[in-house]
Amino acid sequence: MADVRLQGVSKAFDEVTVIPALDLEIADTEFVVLVGPSGCGKTTTLRMIAGLEAASGGTITIGARDVTELRPGLRNCAMVFQNYALYPHMTVADNIGYGMKVRRMPKAEIEARIAEAARILGLEPYLQRRPKQLSGGQRQRVAIGRAIVRQPDVFLFDEPLSNLDAKLRIEMRTEIKSLHRRLNSTMVYVTHDQVEAMTMADRVVVMNEGRIEQAADPITLYERPANTFVAAFIGAPSMNFVPAQVTAKGEGLALRLEDGSELAIPPERWERYGLYKDRAVTFGIRPEHNAGGDTGAAVIRMTARTIEPLGPHTLIIGEAAGRGYTAQVDSHFPAAPDEMVPISLDMSKMHIFDPETGSCI
Amino acid sequence: MMRRPLVFGLCLFWALVTLFPLYWTLVTSLKPPTAVNGGPTYLPFIDFVPTLQAYRDAFSGIRGDFIAPFVNSSLISITATALAVLFGTMAAYALVRFEFRVRLLSGLIFAAVAIGGFVLFNEALGYSRAEAMGLAFAVSLPACLLANRLPLPGPVLGNNDVLFWFVSQRMFPPIVTAFALFLLYSEIGREGFKLLDSFLGMVLCYTAFSIPIVVWLMRDFLAALPVEIEEAALVDDVPRIRIFFEIVLPMARPGLIATSLITLAFIWNEFLFALLLTTSEWQTLPILLSGQNSYRGDEWWAISVAALFGIAPMMVVAMLLAKLMRSGLTLGGIR
Numbered sequence: 001m002a003d004v005r006l007q008g009v010s011k012a013f014d015e016v017t018v019i020p021a022l023d024l025e026i027a028d029t030e031f032v033v034l035v036g037p038s039g040c041g042k043t044t045t046l047r048m049i050a051g052l053e054a055a056s057g058g059t060i061t062i063g064a065r066d067v068t069e070l071r072p073g074l075r076n077c078a079m080v081f082q083n084y085a086l087y088p089h090m091t092v093a094d095n096i097g098y099g100m101k102v103r104r105m106p107k108a109e110i111e112a113r114i115a116e117a118a119r120i121l122g123l124e125p126y127l128q129r130r131p132k133q134l135s136g137g138q139r140q141r142v143a144i145g146r147a148i149v150r151q152p153d154v155f156l157f158d159e160p161l162s163n164l165d166a167k168l169r170i171e172m173r174t175e176i177k178s179l180h181r182r183l184n185s186t187m188v189y190v191t192h193d194q195v196e197a198m199t200m201a202d203r204v205v206v207m208n209e210g211r212i213e214q215a216a217d218p219i220t221l222y223e224r225p226a227n228t229f230v231a232a233f234i235g236a237p238s239m240n241f242v243p244a245q246v247t248a249k250g251e252g253l254a255l256r257l258e259d260g261s262e263l264a265i266p267p268e269r270w271e272r273y274g275l276y277k278d279r280a281v282t283f284g285i286r287p288e289h290n291a292g293g294d295t296g297a298a299v300i301r302m303t304a305r306t307i308e309p310l311g312p313h314t315l316i317i318g319e320a321a322g323r324g325y326t327a328q329v330d331s332h333f334p335a336a337p338d339e340m341v342p343i344s345l346d347m348s349k350m351h352i353f354d355p356e357t358g359s360c361i
Numbered sequence: 362m363m364r365r366p367l368v369f370g371l372c373l374f375w376a377l378v379t380l381f382p383l384y385w386t387l388v389t390s391l392k393p394p395t396a397v398n399g400g401p402t403y404l405p406f407i408d409f410v411p412t413l414q415a416y417r418d419a420f421s422g423i424r425g426d427f428i429a430p431f432v433n434s435s436l437i438s439i440t441a442t443a444l445a446v447l448f449g450t451m452a453a454y455a456l457v458r459f460e461f462r463v464r465l466l467s468g469l470i471f472a473a474v475a476i477g478g479f480v481l482f483n484e485a486l487g488y489s490r491a492e493a494m495g496l497a498f499a500v501s502l503p504a505c506l507l508a509n510r511l512p513l514p515g516p517v518l519g520n521n522d523v524l525f526w527f528v529s530q531r532m533f534p535p536i537v538t539a540f541a542l543f544l545l546y547s548e549i550g551r552e553g554f555k556l557l558d559s560f561l562g563m564v565l566c567y568t569a570f571s572i573p574i575v576v577w578l579m580r581d582f583l584a585a586l587p588v589e590i591e592e593a594a595l596v597d598d599v600p601r602i603r604i605f606f607e608i609v610l611p612m613a614r615p616g617l618i619a620t621s622l623i624t625l626a627f628i629w630n631e632f633l634f635a636l637l638l639t640t641s642e643w644q645t646l647p648i649l650l651s652g653q654n655s656y657r658g659d660e661w662w663a664i665s666v667a668a669l670f671g672i673a674p675m676m677v678v679a680m681l682l683a684k685l686m687r688s689g690l691t692l693g694g695i696r
Contacts, residue, residue: 052592073598085589089611099597143593150597 002063002153002186003028004049009058011044011210018044019210021058026154026188031180033189035197036207036233042190043158045207049188050156051075062153078147082159084139086131086146093118093127096145117145120179137168144176148183157189161196173199194234198222206230228282228358231351237287237315237326243355244283244321246276255283255352257321263298266347273352276361282353287315287326289349292333296344302327304335316341383672390415390665397661415662419670427649427670434646435674437560438628441567446621448568449575450583450613452527454605456520456576457583458591463518464509471505491552524580527573535570535633542566543637558640566634571624578623582616583609618686622679629675646671 004026011019019041026032034042047053049060051072059068067075086095093114094101100110118124121141131139140160147155157176161169177200180187191197197204198218205215206229213233214226225231231239244255246265253265253273263283265273302320309331316327316335320343327343335341352361388404389397391411402408419427455461478497482488488496546556556562586609594604610617635645650671653664 050592050596052595072592072595075596077596079593079596081589081593083587083589085587085593087590087594087608099594099599102597102599102603146593146597156596 003030004154004186004188005059005061006045006049007059007061009045009048009055009060011041011048011053012056017056017210022210022212024205024212024215026186029184029186031177031187031189031200031202032205033191033197033201033203034205034207035191035194036213038192039209040207041210042192042207044210046079046156046158046188046190049075049154050077050079052079076150076153077156078150078152078154079156079158080140080143080147080160082162084131084136084143084163086139086142088131091128091130092123092134092142092145095131095142096149099146099150113149114145117148120148120182121145136164137172140164140172144179148179153186155183155185155187157187159191160189161191162193169196176200195236198234204234206233208233224360225351226360228284228353231284231353231360235286237328239284239286239351240320240323240325240327241353242283242285242321242323242325243280244352245280246273246278246352248277253277255281255350257283257300259301259321261300261321263300263345263347263350265350269350273361276352280355281361282355282358284351284353285345285349287328288313289346290327290329291344291346292316292327292329292335292341293344294342296346298345298347300343300345301340302343304337304339304341307335307337316343386665386668386672389661390669392662394660394662415666418663419666427667430644430646430649431670433560433643434629437563437567437643437645438625440560441564441571441628442621442625444564444568445571445575445624446579446617449572449620450579450610450617451605452572453576453579454583454609456524456580458588461518461520461523462509463523464513464515465518466513466515467505467508468518470508471501474501474504489552490548524576527576530573531570538570539633539637542634546638557638558643560643562638563635563643563645566638567628567631570634571627574627575620575624578620579613579616582613582620586612615686618682622682625678626675630671 004024006022006024008021008023009019010017010021022041022045024045034045036042044053048055049062051067051070051074055068059066061067062075062077087098090098096114096117097110100113114127115124118127121144123138123141123145126134126138126142131142134142140163143160160176161172164172173196176189189197189200198221201218203215203217204221206213206221208229214221214230216224221230221234225234225239228241232241242257244257244263247254247256247262249262249264252267253270255263255265257263300320302316302325303318304316305318306316308315308317312331313328314331314333314335316329317324318341319325327341329335329343353359354361388402388411391405391413392402392409393412393414396402396409405411475497478500479493482493482496483490486493543557546562549556556565590608590612591604594608595601599608630647631645632647632651635648636651639645639648650664650667653660653667
């Protein structure tokens, strides 16, 4: 078990820089999820840790070892791939044991480790089958088994659940999480699915265009996003962003939206936002911090376009203050498409962002 | 509705067209001389009385030795196919998985140093041709490898250029190389190393001439394999050579079989090189077959037997390999 440190690691393909210098420290036994839209560099980062992609600059350290120039096999990482990457011509047992066989481990030891991995992953009945005869979930378990027997310093997962159907994905999610608890090892996990990131990670690293936008535990990420990118990426449905202006209201502050409606800012935020008085900002509020009706302290009117009843609650999707807006309301709240609907906002959960830089104020 | 019988009828017709020559060869081989010369006859036991005389003649050797060329052809084509497929697949794998950057100028340096060096060592310094050739090569190879590392001007060739270079070796007429090869072999023979009319000589030339086709075919097969499987093995510290033999080759089995079949057929049927480079000892079957009608006149029954000798082994091999290929295809990759 070991920690992983990336210091100023960059990657360029020919002249195109896909990752400018990136710093990331992953603590020993930590479960870190790299998440971001496709092409954000998360997989490239993982592959650089594995050694499958050479870093163009910077150093990568695993434990006390500088592995930057080391070939993949010597880094003592184990990797699980999106499409399982099992050896199609070998049985499950051979798939799990092949690496150990190549490394000339004693036969009894190999068999013991295969048996142990099969027990942990519930693969015992399938050891003599070929990958082709297994379901997607079983194949991914074999791939994980192959990683476990390596007893690596670091586990690397590259979107391992993307090829599974939704139900199986949720099952495997909990399985990998409990595996992490059981093995107590360092894991780096790449996904584009923010739900997967939030549910599994000790710490989520949100990446965009090769840069780390924010690295924090899931709740911090949700409650205090560092910028509009993180705010929009984390949480589903996505946070609403509405242009606004911070104005004085009495002795306090308020937000004035473009449609003229005014929303009082709670007193505990006055000091923090004071500097931005009379300046344009981006006001952000998550759909779930809305309620139907005009009973709250801050009320806006939105034009409903689509009503999506989800059971526990209903989403109203439409426009407010000239921007797309989504509100999550009670299932029985009366609303119909193309109607004006009053929505109460929970201003204690509000965010404002600098419209130039996108960073949180 | 009407199309299925029509298509079936056309297929049947075409099958008859392609199978008839085979049938004709087979029945002719069973005919006595009188049945051949007396106009066309088609059905044994009805049109004519079949005889195995032509086969007995062939095995008794009165029409020339059949057994030795058959053994020669088998040994040469199997060995050369195995070597060509092995080395060609290795080259194809390298072209698929690694990036090559070859400076055009360093290639030109190789040519210039090799030719110039040969002239220098042979003409000016008085070494024998073979020695001069060896020395020139020993100098030019390191020179061009070194030159390739320098930031020389001019175009840089990539993997596709290397592939084209491989394929281009099959673009000019074989007779051009055949004569050059004959001269090279006889030159080396003069130094006391026999390549003309020898097993080694034939295997070497067929291997060399089959590798381009193997590279070209295998590259596509290997490129279709998922790279993650090899990456998983790399992370697991499996050496590249074991990845190639224990993971890549088994996965590429259908491709290997198809390529082997094509290569084997090419070598088995090859005529020109065999004609120029062999004289007696290592003559192959095509040379023997071509000599049949001049040997004792147009004895079609005997020529048919000889032709069947040439055709039958390839048919058997094709059927066996096709069966293997089907079982290989079901193995396949995992999606």
